[in-house]
Amino acid sequence: MELFTDYTLRNVTLGSMLLGAISGLLGCFAVLRRQALLGDAMSHAALPGIALAFLLTGQRDPFTLLLGAAIAALVAALWLLAIVRTSRIKDDAALALILAVFFGFGLVLLSYVQRQPTAAQAGLKSFLFGQAAALVERDLWAMLAIGGPALALIAIFWPQVKLISFDPDVARSLGLPVRRFEVLLTGVLVAAIVIGLQTVGVVLMSAMLIAPAVAARQWTNRLETMVLLAAGFGALAAFIGAWISAQGERLATGPVIVLAMSALTAISLLIAPERGLLWRRWRLMRQWQIGNGE
Amino acid sequence: MLTPQLEVQLIAVIIAAACALPGVFLVLRRMAMLSDAISHTVLLGIVLAYLISNSLASPLLFVGTAAMGVITVWLVEMVSGSRLVREDAAIGLVFPALFSIAVLLISRYTGNIHLDTDSVLLGELAFAPFDRIELLGIDLPRALIFGGGALILNAILLALFYKELKLATFDPALAATLGFSPAIIHYGLMTSVSLTAVTAFDAVGSILVIALMVAPPATAYLLTDRLPRMIGLSVAIGVAAALSGYWVARWFDVSIAGAMATMAGIGFGAAWLFAPQRGIVAQALQHRSRRERFAVQMLTLHLLNHESTGDAAIECHPRHLIEELRWPPAFANAIVRRAEQSGLVRRQGDVLCLTEQGRALARDL
Known part of the structure; x- marks a missing residue:
């Protein structure tokens, strides 16, 4: 498999799989907590953070830019929660508004950056659709450095996180600081988004959070199994996507990964035991046949 | 063109x-x-x-x-x-x-x-x-x-x-x-x-x-x-x-x-x-004004309870409000001023007492 021996391809494949696994795992909590689209809004909102980080520091190393992205995404998420809490604007409108406004501001900053005479600005635009082909080893370490602590936090607070994901009211009545854990989970989501920005870009990032979780949910009712499955699905889709896009010219890795993930999700929705649509239909037919004495 | x-x-x-x-x-x-x-x-x-x-x-x-x-x-x-x-x-x-x-x-x-x-x-x-x-x-x-x-x-x-x-x-x-x-x-x-x-x-x-x-x-x-x-x-x-x-x-x-x-x-x-009405600032102002109105009502009630008793000189002193109602001094002063301005309370020496209007309000509560 040259996917793992060729240096460039190895980085692309490993990086994408790392991203798929981490975002798939962390996306589960967003989907369970009915915040699937928060990831979409936050990934768009990260754009001005990237541009500002570059403008302020003049650096193009992944840590600086991703830190800027994380801060912007977090600001967007907090503003969003504040809008929904303090006004009559519902969360759908608040999400769409924040997404578009932050992204628009990001474009303003990007167009400003592009007029700067420095050569280092090249490549900032790749954050729009991602550029998996440009992943280098340093990016992989950045992913691990951001994703590792996020995963560790989830592991440490597993019982609390589990309870809050399923029933925040019960968690509150048991005296858990639910608000604090919500901020923690939002922060973890930000980490997942930030990791994916370079590979699949701000536009398609939401799919990497939502699709693995939805696919995994169909196969199990246990959260432990679900998060592991989602991580597996994410990594598998990333592997398939990286493999397919290595086959042909002009097959951008990000969109191919998203399509592979969508296919896995569609298959899960159709054939997963107990829940899948085809499964349910098949069982109905069986019952009907049994009922007819066959 | x-x-x-x-x-x-x-x-x-x-x-x-x-x-x-x-x-x-x-x-x-x-x-x-x-x-x-x-x-x-x-x-x-x-x-x-x-x-x-x-x-x-x-x-x-x-x-x-x-x-x-x-x-x-x-x-x-x-x-x-x-x-x-x-x-x-x-x-x-x-x-x-x-x-x-x-x-x-x-x-x-x-x-x-x-x-x-x-x-x-x-x-x-x-x-x-x-x-x-x-x-x-x-x-x-x-x-x-x-x-x-x-x-x-x-x-x-x-x-x-x-x-x-x-x-x-x-x-x-x-x-x-x-x-x-x-x-x-x-x-x-x-x-x-x-x-x-x-x-x-x-x-x-x-x-x-x-x-x-x-x-x-x-x-x-x-x-x-x-x-x-x-x-x-x-x-x-x-x-x-x-x-x-x-x-x-x-x-x-x-x-x-x-x-x-x-x-x-x-x-x-x-x-x-x-x-104007739904903004954060307007909401905060409304909240404050509601709180102040409520505090003025509390003040009139407090004065009504104590005005004919012997300890009126102590109970109706502004400083006492700070202790008994647990109001911060600045807040207590603002409330007393507000009650005076709306003609519910007036000062007699050091002591506060209700006007007719203030007494009517307190009785209605």
Whole structure:
């Protein structure tokens, strides 16, 4: 498999799989907590953070830019929660508004950056659709450095996180600081988004959070199994996507990964035991046949 | 003839108005995120229509994109209708998949022609005046004609179906019993959103379409309770964001579409903070004034309880309020002053006593 021996391809494949696994795992909590689209809004909102980080520091190393992205995404998420809490604007409108406004501001900053005479600005635009082909080893370490602590936090607070994901009211009545854990989970989501920005870009990032979780949910009712499955699905889709896009010219890795993930999700929705649509239909037919004495 | 600068502003204003009209109902019906989905998936409609007709000006483009918008909504409803996935997650599943297909088709089959993902997402309003066609013998920018068409269409649809839309938005159950099909109204609105998105798309980019559809109506929603006023305000706010965004962009030499979205966001932020009744500041002021009114009532009650007893000299001293009612000194002084000003309490030496008016108030409590 040259996917793992060729240096460039190895980085692309490993990086994408790392991203798929981490975002798939962390996306589960967003989907369970009915915040699937928060990831979409936050990934768009990260754009001005990237541009500002570059403008302020003049650096193009992944840590600086991703830190800027994380801060912007977090600001967007907090503003969003504040809008929904303090006004009559519902969360759908608040999400769409924040997404578009932050992204628009990001474009303003990007167009400003592009007029700067420095050569280092090249490549900032790749954050729009991602550029998996440009992943280098340093990016992989950045992913691990951001994703590792996020995963560790989830592991440490597993019982609390589990309870809050399923029933925040019960968690509150048991005296858990639910608000604090919500901020923690939002922060973890930000980490997942930030990791994916370079590979699949701000536009398609939401799919990497939502699709693995939805696919995994169909196969199990246990959260432990679900998060592991989602991580597996994410990594598998990333592997398939990286493999397919290595086959042909002009097959951008990000969109191919998203399509592979969508296919896995569609298959899960159709054939997963107990829940899948085809499964349910098949069982109905069986019952009907049994009922007819066959 | 208009100068290119005026033409750009005119295009922006018309598109802002055209987006605001369906946007009002998207916000009120809690479907704002569908505009996000649609504005991404119309790209697939454009690409497919382009691959079939080999032209970016064919009418097929409109049919294709409007159909794609409706297909998007239908797919989202089908996925969430299976009850396996919630609606928000369904949106997040459907549009990235369709958008990915569009991106791959573009990079694989259309080479580097006019249609590239950047311009579709970001738009380039500054170039809009160079793309011209003739209408009735007058040479006009294409974006102006298409945007104007979308505006007129949306205005006509709104005028024709205003009552139905209003009813279906605020009382869907009643609308259904009266025989208005919610599905027809829903898909009609979605078709209008898709058509508006595709006309605006080329000039301002898909993200600004979302900004112009959602931000002005959301801002107007904070300012008024009446639907006709909300529609009018949304159009006005959208137009203001477009014009101010244009001038900001020229001033700093940055992306016009991005600056318009930013101004729309600043407008919303201002309304969120300073709206007359619903703004954060107004809410805080109302909260304070309620608290003070309550405190004045407490004061009158306290004085009434103690005014005829022997310890009135102690109990009715302002310093005592600080101890017994646990009021911070500054707050206690403010409340006493407020009660004096409204003629409920007056000072006799060091001691406070009720006026007739204050006694009446305290008895009523």
